[in-house]
Amino acid sequence: MTPLALSWRQYRLERKMFWRNPSAAFFNFVLPLLFLGLFGAIFAGSQTDLDVIVPGIAGPSRAASRRRRPRPRARRRPRR
Numbered sequence: 001m002t003p004l005a006l007s008w009r010q011y012r013l014e015r016k017m018f019w020r021n022p023s024a025a026f027f028n029f030v031l032p033l034l035f036l037g038l039f040g041a042i043f044a045g046s047q048t049d050l051d052v053i054v055p056g057i058a059g060p061s062r063a064a065s066r067r068r069r070p071r072p073r074a075r076r077r078p079r080r
Helices: 003-019 022-042 047-064
Strands: none
């Protein structure tokens, strides 16, 4: 397979793994959107506050959704 095909396959696998974990999907996708809606409604009259709040919510949520590599499993000793 070409490197591009392998990269695409890896990307699809990671997206499937992400959406199969409901807690990860909620805390990384839905919760920041709820916060944006909530704080947007609270600070609707102040554009300067929204200019600080929106990047403050979007940045950490983007950083939290980055893929984390699983730790390698410890090797078991063979039985004698």
